[in-house]
Amino acid sequence: xxxxxxxxxxxxxxxxxxxxxxxxxxxxxxxxxxxxxxxxxxxxxxxxxxxxxxxxxxxxxxxxxxxxxxxxxxxxxxxxxxxxxxxxxxxxxxxxxxxxxxxxxxxxxxxxxxxxxxxxxxxxxxxxxxxxxxxxxxxxxxxxxxxxxxxxxxxxxxxxxxxxxxxxxxxxxxxxxxxxxxxxxxxxxxxxxxxxx
Amino acid sequence: xxxxxxxxxxxxxxxxxxxxxxxxxxxxxxxxxxxxxxxxxxxxxxxxxxxxxxxxxxxxxxxxxxxxxxxxxxxxxxxxxxxxxxxxxxxxxxxxxxxxxxxxxxxxxxxxxxxxxxxxxxxxxxxxxxxxxxxxxxxxxxxxxxxxxxxxxxxxxxxxxxxxxxxxxxxxxxxxxxxxxxxxxxxxxxxxxxxxxxxxxxxxxxxxxxxxxxxxxxxxxxxxxxxxxxxxxxxxxxxxxxxxxxxxxxxxxxxxxxxxxxxxxxxxxxxxxxxxxxxxxxxxxxxxxxxxxxxxxxxxxxxxxxxxxxxxxxxxxxxxxxxxxxxxxxxxxxxxxxxxxxxxxxxxxxxxxxxxxxxxxxxxxxxxxxxxxxxxxxxxxxxxxxxxxxxxxxxxxxxxxxxxxxxxxxxxxxxxxxxxxxxxxxxxxxxxxxxxxxxxxxxxxxxxxxxxxxxxxxxxxxxxxxxxxxxxxxxxxxxxxxxxxxxxxxxxxxxxxxxxxxxxxxxxxxxxxxxxxxxxxxxxxxxxxxxxxxxxxxxxxxxxxxxxxxxxxxxxxxxxxxxxxxxxxxxxxxxxxxxxxxxxxxxxxxxxxxxxxxxxxxxxxxxxxxxxxxxxxxxxxxxxxxx
Numbered sequence: 001x002x003x004x005x006x007x008x009x010x011x012x013x014x015x016x017x018x019x020x021x022x023x024x025x026x027x028x029x030x031x032x033x034x035x036x037x038x039x040x041x042x043x044x045x046x047x048x049x050x051x052x053x054x055x056x057x058x059x060x061x062x063x064x065x066x067x068x069x070x071x072x073x074x075x076x077x078x079x080x081x082x083x084x085x086x087x088x089x090x091x092x093x094x095x096x097x098x099x100x101x102x103x104x105x106x107x108x109x110x111x112x113x114x115x116x117x118x119x120x121x122x123x124x125x126x127x128x129x130x131x132x133x134x135x136x137x138x139x140x141x142x143x144x145x146x147x148x149x150x151x152x153x154x155x156x157x158x159x160x161x162x163x164x165x166x167x168x169x170x171x172x173x174x175x176x177x178x179x180x181x182x183x184x185x186x187x188x189x190x191x192x193x194x195x196x197x
Numbered sequence: 198x199x200x201x202x203x204x205x206x207x208x209x210x211x212x213x214x215x216x217x218x219x220x221x222x223x224x225x226x227x228x229x230x231x232x233x234x235x236x237x238x239x240x241x242x243x244x245x246x247x248x249x250x251x252x253x254x255x256x257x258x259x260x261x262x263x264x265x266x267x268x269x270x271x272x273x274x275x276x277x278x279x280x281x282x283x284x285x286x287x288x289x290x291x292x293x294x295x296x297x298x299x300x301x302x303x304x305x306x307x308x309x310x311x312x313x314x315x316x317x318x319x320x321x322x323x324x325x326x327x328x329x330x331x332x333x334x335x336x337x338x339x340x341x342x343x344x345x346x347x348x349x350x351x352x353x354x355x356x357x358x359x360x361x362x363x364x365x366x367x368x369x370x371x372x373x374x375x376x377x378x379x380x381x382x383x384x385x386x387x388x389x390x391x392x393x394x395x396x397x398x399x400x401x402x403x404x405x406x407x408x409x410x411x412x413x414x415x416x417x418x419x420x421x422x423x424x425x426x427x428x429x430x431x432x433x434x435x436x437x438x439x440x441x442x443x444x445x446x447x448x449x450x451x452x453x454x455x456x457x458x459x460x461x462x463x464x465x466x467x468x469x470x471x472x473x474x475x476x477x478x479x480x481x482x483x484x485x486x487x488x489x490x491x492x493x494x495x496x497x498x499x500x501x502x503x504x505x506x507x508x509x510x511x512x513x514x515x516x517x518x519x520x521x522x523x524x525x526x527x528x529x530x531x532x533x534x535x536x537x538x539x540x541x542x543x544x545x546x547x548x549x550x551x552x553x554x555x556x557x558x559x560x561x562x563x564x565x566x567x568x569x570x571x572x573x574x575x576x577x578x579x580x581x582x583x584x585x586x587x588x589x590x591x592x593x594x595x596x597x598x599x600x601x602x603x604x605x606x607x608x609x610x611x612x613x614x615x616x617x618x619x620x621x622x623x624x625x626x627x628x629x630x631x632x633x634x635x636x637x638x639x640x641x642x643x644x645x646x647x648x649x650x651x652x653x654x655x656x657x658x659x660x661x662x663x664x665x666x667x668x669x670x671x672x673x674x675x676x677x678x679x680x681x682x683x684x685x686x687x688x689x690x691x692x693x694x695x696x697x698x699x700x701x702x703x704x705x706x707x708x709x710x711x712x713x714x715x716x717x718x719x720x721x722x723x724x725x726x727x728x729x730x731x732x733x734x735x736x737x738x739x740x741x742x743x744x745x746x747x748x749x750x751x752x753x754x755x756x757x758x759x760x761x762x763x764x765x766x767x768x769x770x771x772x773x774x775x776x777x778x779x780x781x782x783x784x785x786x787x788x789x790x791x792x793x794x795x796x797x798x799x800x801x802x803x804x805x806x807x808x809x810x811x812x813x814x815x816x817x818x819x820x821x822x823x824x
Contacts, residue, residue, distance in 0.1 A: 010564065019375070020212070020375070023212050023375060024212055027210065027211075027212055027377060032377055033212060033376075033377060034212075034342075034374060034375060034376035034377065035374070035375050036370060036373060036374040036375070037373045037375075038317070038370075038373070039317065039373065040317045040318060045564055045566070045567070045569075045779060046564050046566060047564060056455075057451060057452065057455055058376070058452075059341075059445070059448035059449050059451065059452045059530060060341075060370055060371070060374040060376075060445065060448065061370070061449070061529045061530055062530075063452075063456075063529070063530045063531050063534070063547075063548060064531050064547065064548065064550055065547065065548030065549055065550040066548050076560075076561070076562040077562075079557055079560055079561045079562070080561065082550075082551070082553055082557060083550055084550075085550070085551055086548070086549075086551075087549050087550070087551055089551075099782060099783065100562060100563065100564045100565055101565040101567065101610065101611075101773070101777045102563050102565065103562055103563075104773045104782065104783045105765075105771070105773060105774055107783065109562065109563070110562055111560050111562075115560070119553055119554060119557070120551075120553075122552075122553070122554070123551040123552055123553050124551075125551055142793070
């Protein structure tokens with residue numbers, strides 16, 4: 001079955017690793033999987049987007065209105081993903097903020113959480129906000145906020161089994177696997193509201 | 198991610214990017230030598246092969262021309278060779294590319310070039326497929342990561358079958374697409390270098406030889422047309438509308454056809470040159486309308502038009518010529534659906550998006566491309582502007598030429614100091630031109646260490662020998678940083694023998710050469726004032742390693758004294774506005790230093806007119822080094 005995710009963020013937040021872990025977990029479950037990273041000069045704090053797809057025949061880019069989930073690792077970046085979400089889709093937003101130059105001088109040039117929440121409410125679509133960096137700090141390192149968001153995504157969608165993700169994290173991140181697995185479960189339980197064993 | 202590249206066996210399915218697929222292809226094909234120059238989107242190939250210690254020689258060249266020169270040497274010695282570059286690099290290499298394509302090759306020679314339709318990274322939006330026509334050499338254009346691997350392997354075989362170089366062309370989107378790839382077998386070739394004298398082939402001495410080489414190149418293209426026939430796939434369904442599509446446009450077309458349950462006559466073009474004329478003709482004979490889908494220029498389409506002109510019943514061609522498909526930008530499945538609706542005469546349904554405020558475009562946050570926190574270049578440009586003010590020069594009216602790489606970010610706010618960005622090393626020659634044209638002095642040239650070695654040295658020689666008064670400012674951060682910290686020839690403890698910039702600059706006759714640490718603001722301002730007023734070509738090297746490459750071990754406790762900071766209301770020009778440092782963030786009406794980001798460079802301490810930013814040595818502590 002086709003499943004499409006558009007993830008947005010900015011350079012340095014780990015969107016490639018996020019996409020890699022997810023698509024490798026999909027592949028391990030026998031699905032076709034691909035992701036395409038739209039980055040530009042992201043190393044310097046620019047916007048990054050990733051189109052993650054599983055299912056039958058897949059081209060790199062997701063069509064507008066075809067994403068089952070849109071997700072952002074940085075709050076305002078979700079705006080770039082809006083055209084892609086299906087009417088019955090899900091929106092997952094990190095509360096992490098990276099305030100750029102012009103917005104720092106003029107705070108009205110950065111949307112508030114309330115504005116974003118209302119935007120999706122008016123469109124009759126559910127937006128979930130996740131304090132991913134706080135959760136990541138608790139899990140052991142703020143840089144695992146991307147994997148916290150992956151945990152939230154898996155809990156929301158069941159697109160892959162949790163065991164597959166944990167196995168992929170173990171195989172592709174040697175010394176940091178433990179802190180990332182912890183971050184994954186913290187993000188997962190933030191959605192399910194259940195402690196894991 | 199690329200741990201599979203070396204070891205994994207044939208048949209295993211992995212997730213590979215287009216670039217990883219090229220690297221794997223080099224290993225499967227038994228390649229001996231890979232060289233090139235960093236340039237997005239093709240950079241990762243050499244990075245991966247080096248990181249994986251792939252058992253073949255992979256190294257960066259000083260520039261793309263030297264890369265293809267060296268690659269040709271390996272090929273003529275009978276060894277399989279791949280050379281990588283971005284489209285702009287192919288322009289630099291083109292002189293040798295055309296000459297080698299005329300001479301032909303011995304060991305398989307594949308030129309992997311990455312185009313950037315839609316300009317995700319900057320530089321001219323050009324279509325490198327024209328080089329295949331210009332050089333009379335075949336070009337393969339894969340459509341997905343699996344094809345990138347398959348075509349890389351095929352390209353080496355094709356190159357050796359016809360005896361000439363073969364282009365492999367990717368695009369930014371394809372190179373950055375990670376998809377499922379089934380690996381092939383690793384072939385181990387036992388190759389030993391040999392070279393036989395053959396003046397007719399390896400020199401350009403005389404009209405007869407050169408015309409014969411032209412004939413030979415054209416013959417190789419004709420051979421390639423027969424050999425590659427099976428790569429171009431014609432599906433005839435009897436539909437009145439046909440589609441011809443190439444590279445990613447084919448992928449998008451397949452998705453649209455499947456979603457809309459359409460089964461049209463279609464041709465997948467995998468060879469940008471030579472175009473599959475026979476199959477194009479066979480498609481045209483069965484349809485009334487044909488849509489041609491390709492990114493950038495109408496190259497396949499021009500062959501379609503020429504084949505249409507030979508027919509009695511001429512189908513109507515839809516594409517770039519009639520303005521339906523744009524020549525600017527790249528394509529997407531949404532665009533392909535829209536364009537396909539035109540010849541079909543029915544609007545193919547789009548998918549219902551959510552209804553949101555029309556204002557959403559205005560809500561998107563503009564992200565200024567600026568220097569990283571603690572970047573030495575920020576200090577350098579800050580000091581340049583200070584020096585100009587001290588000398589009574591208007592920074593807004595003094596011409597400063599810029600160059601490629603991180604240094605060009607001086608063109609953006611808040612510095613707005615670099616006026617031009619053209620090509621690698623161009624800043625010197627352009628500044629010389631401005632001076633000779635009679636522009637008011639000083640005209641200042643700025644460039645990075647990477648561009649200095651790549652193409653600036655002959656231009657500096659030119660400025661010296663024509664006696665210009667030119668300050669040359671080299672911002673040396675020890676690596677080609679923007680493309681991912683490749684070593685230059687000035688990198689300390691790098692992969693190459695180090696020839697420092699100052700040694701080269703003295704050797705080519707600069708009147709004075711000075712090396713200054715840009716974190717020492719006062720000293721840097723004084724050095725600028727001296728070169729801006731001197732006569733002759735004077736080189737100022739501002740040397741400090743790229744901060745993003747260094748692990749931070751110490752937090753020097755830079756913090757804002759809230760009692761002294763007058764805040765946004767009270768400050769003439771806040772540090773946020775003046776420096777655009779990502780580590781200085783707004784805190785209510787005042788500012789604070791984000792300790793997770795701050796690199797303790799001290800520029801804000803130097804800048805703050807109210808002396809509100811201070812070091813707190815009691816806060817000195819060991820940083821948790823990034824994971």
